[in-house]
Amino acid sequence: MAGSNPNAKPMNLTLKVWRQPNRQAQGQIVEYHVKDISPDMSFLEMLDVLNEDLLHAGQDPVAFDHDCREGICGSCDLFINGRSHGPEKGTTTCQLHMRKFSDGDTITIEPWRANAFPVNKDLSVDRSAFDRIIQAGGYVSVNTGGAPDGNEIPIPKEIADRAFEAATCIGCGACVAACKNASAMLFVSAKVSQLALLPQGNVERKTRVENMVAQMDKEGFGACTNIGSCAAECPVGISLENIAILNREFLAAKATSNNLA
């Protein structure tokens, strides 16, 4: 079956892939060759081709995380040619298509590199540190039942839209991988901003930012030095402005904190 572009020519590529059997083992870059790659394939479909080849040859396929392949679940997390999710701006690995590469290219594929994201195997890393940061306060404490009518809390459209922009973070970790300090500030700031902007989040505003920042530090993420590569590489365009909001929220909370611990 032809692709959507009948003029596109299939490509042959050299892949340099990080292989590491498990967390404890030493890893290394291994070179592979893939042939007849359609430009209409997604990057992960190209890796599917590699893995089918490897399996047929009796070799261990490359482990990588992926699921929805629509750019929304945040599972896929490849560091391609030195960039989070590869060369295309505003795109997750699963939505990156091979038409962004050329016949004969060599592509280097690594896992996210950060102390807080240890490797499970090959290209799959453990991002549970993000979950623990949310558990530290990334929620509104409201039990099921007893919520007031949805229209009882009018929220100006402009505020709702800004909260939505912050809420679109998919938790993939590209920001951490892109940062030379492996800082998680953009991720944390997105959730802090969303809930700080909305009236629902107001009650726990101070403790939330204090606890989430404390957990972030505990997980071993680096400090933010305002380089901005996180926002530049974020596949869903989370704005650097959120980090400014986080800093302001944090300062305000610390200056007036009720949290004596």
Place this chain on the structure above:
Amino acid sequence: MLLDSKIPEGPLAEKWDKHKFNVKLVNPANKRKYDVIVVGTGLAGGAAAASLAELGYNVKAFTYHDSPRRAHSIAAQGGINAAKNYQNDGDSVFRLFYDTIKGGDYRAREANVYRLAQVSVNIIDQCVAQGVPFAREYGGLLANRSFGGAQVSRTFYARGQTGQQLLLGAYSALSRQIAYGKVKMYTRSEMLDVVIVDGQARGIVTRNLVNGEIETHAAHAVVLATGGYGNVFYLSTNAKYCNVTAAWRAHKKGAFFANPCFTQIHPTCIPVSGDYQSKLTLMSESLRNDGRVWVPKTVEMAERVRKGQIKPQDIAEDDRDYFLERKYPAFGNLVPRDVASRNAKMMCDENRGVGSTGLAVYLDFSDIIKRTGAEAVSQKYGNLFDMYAKITDENPYEMPMRIYPAVHYTMGGLWVDYNLQTTVPGLYATGECNFSDHGANRLGASALMQGLADGYFVIPYTIGDYLANTPPKPVDTNHPAFAESKAYVQARTEQLLGIKGNRTPDEFHKALGHIMWEYCGMARTAEGLKHAKAEIQRLRKEFWSDVKVVGTGEEMNQALEKAGRVADFLELGELMVDDAYNRNESCGGHFREEYQTPEGEALRDDENYAYVAAWEYQGDNQPEKLNKEELVFENVKLTQRSYK
């Protein structure tokens, strides 16, 4: 076995309230003595785990993802229905109930659907309180849009990412309970068996996907929230990991499987572009609010488009056939999904399809862009248009989208009673993995509604009724049933690793998907289904002698995971074919070519098939036994669905 749906007595509108009063309660001090396992952390599972923990139960939650935030609920785009009537356009609980029953082509249970419509309003309130950023009007109140199969605007949304925002809401509630220690979260853990002790579900067996360890977990009750089985078709809009394994293992342990042939083919997906294709991408149904569906009027014109000799933009208005608007003037482009899909297929069968393969129709936005400008359209659908452009390398602001139907949702699933309990006491099924609310066709924006209704507002009540009758003694995994289940799982893993054949799990999966799509997809015939059954049996035999998996079970082994899931799909596929063969009528997504009206619409047989087909496992390689739950309609009149 007699199927007792346990529908409460009394008038429709009072059933749920009465039932909530009549169910037994567990007193607050005793709740902490009960352990509940929840498998799956999507909308249904995440909401259930959080809500049960808030009540005081000890919850163990399981997901095969690296985080509970990744479940496929996250990919739902368009919205969630609720009978709020904020638009003053005539909506009500009864109308949502009625639309859902009719949309499901009268094959859903009235009492369940009414309850769903009732709690729909609570869902919106709950999500707003959690900080879910729904779309709003300039006055600060919640915005709505319309969706297929309804003539009121009752769909709440968060741009094209409603599922994501609702799931992150449930995830935040779940995270809070994890922090409190009321939920113990097991990530990268795949459920591979249910453990039954003295006829009651008492635990599960899981495989740790990082180190391969097979683990056993005990509880007083088990809730499955493991999603649908659309990936039996290989190509679907489901995420790659979606599978039937948890539900299928439950089925083999005694849970009946209901209406497996009821699958939904979504009309607006990006067409297949090549053999390498790993999944299909949905373009939200909300696009049909403003997009107009058409094909060229003549075969000759379509031929020229397929060859690239003319562009769709250059085809004159008079040479276009807006077939949905022509055939269904009342609902137009907003007919339900099954109707829209079938009509797209009919156009392509008439050789009027477009795209290089001829398996596509146009979804055209030029009118709305002319009327309101590209900026306004981008505000509404920006992320969908971007996604389309990325995948196809075409700009939908300049030329119409090409779309084609694809497998999207499965209305069938584990049979449950009104309490969402399966035929195994103590085993519950919620969300897409049960069969209960959508009949033979689900309306758009109703999956999110059902997942959250089950998780937040139904299971917390109904599971208490069961637990109140269960002694609060601690449970453990010492019973021999646990060792037995564990041994079964280990043996199966070893078996898959030991075959050392020549074909990969994906190759088998693709072959199965091809059979299912060809013979059990948008149109089915008795003859085709017979053929499919034989083909699936042959393929399954080949699988167990020729599948190739390398490595060991004691490590992260994604090929092994796939092989296990494909093995279960091969068994499910045959049951789907049996079910479709048994149902000698057309209804909703189940279209048997032998049964259609002169206009080509689905022709139901209410006299003989107004029942739920609940299949009972009888052992390996034995035909399954058909049990029937008669559907009684006291509040709606069964009519031929008309969207004209």
